[in-house]
Structure formats: structure tokens, C-alpha cells
Amino acid sequence: MTTPSPSRAPRRIVLLTGPSGSGKGVVSRRAGVPALNLDDFYREGDDPTLPRRFGIPDWDHPASWDAGAALRALTALAHDGAAEIPTYSIALSRRTGSARLELGDAPVLIAEGIFAAELIAPLAAAGLLAEAIVLDRAVPVVFTLRLARDLREHRKPVPILLQRGTALALQQRDDMHGWVRAGLRPDGLRAAVRRIREIVVHAEAERHCRPASAARSRLRIAAVCFLRDAPAGTAPGTELLCVRKHGTGSWMQVGGKLDGEESAREAALREVEEELGVRLHAEELDPLGEFEAVAANEPGTVVHASVFLTRTPLPGPLQVRAELAEHRWIPLENDGAHGNGGRLAPLMREHILPALRRREASRRP
Known part of the structure; x- marks a missing residue:
């Protein structure tokens, strides 16, 4: 059995939200903390499922935003300190590329955007949430700041900006009440900066005082590796x-x-x-090994995994069920850090992929 390797404490995440134009970016800069702009995870403007308002995509509706992609990026940043982040143009209503965000030794990361509240529950469950803050500023101030920004960046035609800005101003107090009910702490701009700086100080202290081997609970699991030959038209190999x-x-x-x-x-x-939704027979599972690794989604837990592999073909198109959100196929030669848009769990990265590579290599003539 392979034992878990030591892991560094993940970076803590501060969720920062507030009305569009309220100064979330200003808080991040003044606090001196690296930030992820959640606006970069908007969906493409030609997506037929994108909600619309005022004749343009409704950027204030949660359905306009890819929460899953944002969560994958934040998980990678917290644990690995780096991730590939899309760049999005509000003016063009589409993604224009990507950029690599690297945190270095920073113990805290800010994730700022109007949909940050949607990430409170999953980040808290993963032990990554440090604080959730909503900027509470006067309606006229926010209206003026938002309009000045949108005009400066040529986001949309002036009539649409005025129409949207007026509607947002009228609903700002109701939005604020909703954010507070969701568990966000209301702060002014200066108070938010002070609070984030305090969190950084505490995180630095925890990093230096953290025991070398903290006590962990253990969880017994079984896992199955489905393998296939890479489809025609792609790089040859096993996925x-x-x-x-x-x-x-x-x-x-x-x-x-x-x-x-x-x-x-x-x-x-x-x-x-x-x-x-696939029924396998016991003889279709071959043992790969017994491994231990830090749990990906349960803080303070180590998983003891009995891992099996199979080449039994899966139905297409494959539909995941139960607690699963999505699936992807990755090459066995994956670099071990990111799986086509997200972080690989420690069990996969540290044990399963190396074991599968060794096994596949032994099968070659």
C-alpha cells in the first residue's frame, strides 16, 4: 500500500461581492492580495441558453455564468497556486483567450464578482473559505462609479448602459438584503480592505504554526479506472x-x-x-492497487482506496448521474496537475496515474 505524501496547507479564499461597479477590484488592489475576477467565467454571448435583458445578455443573472468552471479554477489555485484562467470581453460578449494566474507564496486569494455568493457552500465544505464579504456602498455612489467604468471601457451603447444602470440602482437594496441572508458580511470599502489584511496576517501565522503532521480521519473507498484507446483524429495513446x-x-x-x-x-x-448507469460484472474489474492520499473534497481526511481498472466499453453518449456533475477523458500522459480544465485529486495525481502508466508500459512489446 502506498501512503499519502505530505501536503502543504491550501490557500484560503476570500469571496468578495457587491453591486456591479461598487469597487471590488479596488479592494483587491488596496489589500495587496492576488485576485481572481469571476467575471471571466461568463458564458459565450452566442450561447442559446444565455438569459437576455435590455436586448443584450443579462450579465446580472446567475445563468449567464459558469459556476463549475470558476470552482475548478479556485480549487486549483488554492491547492496548486496556479491555474489557466479565461479572459472575457464584456464589450464583445465572448472569451478572447486565456492567461495563467500564479499566486506564488500568497496564503490568501480573493475571488471577486457579483456571483461570489454561489461559491460559499462548496468552498466552505472543502475547507477553503476564509471570509465572504459584500461591499455596502451608497446607491448614488455605485451608480456613478458603474456608469463611469462602463463608459470608459465602451462596454455597451450609452442608452443601454443608462437603462441597465437605473434598473440595478433600483434593486440594489434588495440585492444587498439577499447577499446578507446568504451569509456575506457587509462592509464598506475601507473596512473590507482592513478585514482582508487581517485574514492575510492570520493565514501567515497559521502557515508557520501548522503541525508537520496534523491528525486526520481515514475514509475507506473503492474507485474504478475506465480506460480506452484515444479516438481517431487525436493523439494516439490511452485515455x-x-x-x-x-x-x-x-x-x-x-x-x-x-x-x-x-x-x-x-x-x-x-x-x-x-x-x-452501467452494470459491470465482478470479473471485468482488475485490481490496480491499494493507495492512501489526502482527500480532495473533505478537509482533514485521508482516503484509503482500493482501485480497480477496466477496459469495458462505456455507452455513448455517456451521461453521469447521482452526485456527479460532469465527466471528461484525459490522456494517461497528463502532467498530473490539471485534467482538461481543473485540478486532479491527489489520489489520481500521486498514485493512480503513475500506476496506470507503469502498467501500460509493461503491456507494450
Whole structure:
């Protein structure tokens, strides 16, 4: 059995929200903390599912924003200190490229945007949330700042900017009440800067005082690796199925906790049927190994995993079920840090991918 490798404490995340134009970017700059602009995770303007208002995409509606992609990026930044971030043009209503964000030794990251409240629950569950703040500023001030910014950046025609700005001003107090009910702390601009600086000081202290080997609980799980040959038209090689659970940002294998007295193989078969709707036979699962790693989504927990592999073909198009949000296939030669748009769970990165590569290499003539 392979034991878990030591892991550095992940960076803490401050969620910062408030009305459009209220000064969220100003707070990040004054606090001296690296920031992720959640606006860069808006959906493409030609997406037929994008809500519209005033004849343009409704950038104030949560459905205009890709929460899953934002959560994957934040998870990678918290644990790995770097991630590839899309760049989005509000004026063009589309993504224009991407850029790599690297945090260095910063112990705290700010994630700022009007939809930050949607990330409170998943980040808290993952042990990454430091604070959730909403900027509380006077309606006329916000209206003026927003209009000046939108005009300066030529975001949209002036009549639309005035119409949208007036509507946002009229609903600002109701929005503020909603943010506070969601668990955000209302602060003025200066108070928010002071609070974030305090969080940085505390995070630095925790980093230096953290025990070398903190006590962890252990969780027994079974996981299944589905392998396939890369499709025609792509680079030759072997691909591995990875999945992401709702409200999480890490890619992992199909599988889960053992239920009662069931064996690891029984649990693997049950999880495959529950999560993929596929019924396998016991003989279709080959043991890959027994591994331990830090849990991707449960703070202070180590998973002890019985890992199996199979080349049984999966139905297409594959539809994930139960607690799974999405699936992707990645090459076995993946660099181990990111799985096509997100962070690979430690079990995958540290143990499963290396073991699969060794096994595949032994099969070659």
C-alpha cells in the first residue's frame, strides 16, 4: 500500500461581492492580495441558453455564468497556486483567450464578482473559505462609479448602459438584503480592505504554526479506472475517464465509500451503476492497487482506496448521474496537475496515474 505524501496547507479564499461597479477590484488592489475576477467565467454571448435583458445578455443573472468552471479554477489555485484562467470581453460578449494566474507564496486569494455568493457552500465544505464579504456602498455612489467604468471601457451603447444602470440602482437594496441572508458580511470599502489584511496576517501565522503532521480521519473507498484507446483524429495513446462531483472542483475516479459490510469490489460495482448507469460484472474489474492520499473534497481526511481498472466499453453518449456533475477523458500522459480544465485529486495525481502508466508500459512489446 502506498501512503499519502505530505501536503502543504491550501490557500484560503476570500469571496468578495457587491453591486456591479461598487469597487471590488479596488479592494483587491488596496489589500495587496492576488485576485481572481469571476467575471471571466461568463458564458459565450452566442450561447442559446444565455438569459437576455435590455436586448443584450443579462450579465446580472446567475445563468449567464459558469459556476463549475470558476470552482475548478479556485480549487486549483488554492491547492496548486496556479491555474489557466479565461479572459472575457464584456464589450464583445465572448472569451478572447486565456492567461495563467500564479499566486506564488500568497496564503490568501480573493475571488471577486457579483456571483461570489454561489461559491460559499462548496468552498466552505472543502475547507477553503476564509471570509465572504459584500461591499455596502451608497446607491448614488455605485451608480456613478458603474456608469463611469462602463463608459470608459465602451462596454455597451450609452442608452443601454443608462437603462441597465437605473434598473440595478433600483434593486440594489434588495440585492444587498439577499447577499446578507446568504451569509456575506457587509462592509464598506475601507473596512473590507482592513478585514482582508487581517485574514492575510492570520493565514501567515497559521502557515508557520501548522503541525508537520496534523491528525486526520481515514475514509475507506473503492474507485474504478475506465480506460480506452484515444479516438481517431487525436493523439494516439490511452485515455482515462475522470469525473467531477456537484459543488466540487477536483477531477477523480468513479467510486465512493464502502457501504456497511460490502467488499471493495462490491462497492466499486455499485458505485459504477449508481454514477454511470452501467452494470459491470465482478470479473471485468482488475485490481490496480491499494493507495492512501489526502482527500480532495473533505478537509482533514485521508482516503484509503482500493482501485480497480477496466477496459469495458462505456455507452455513448455517456451521461453521469447521482452526485456527479460532469465527466471528461484525459490522456494517461497528463502532467498530473490539471485534467482538461481543473485540478486532479491527489489520489489520481500521486498514485493512480503513475500506476496506470507503469502498467501500460509493461503491456507494450
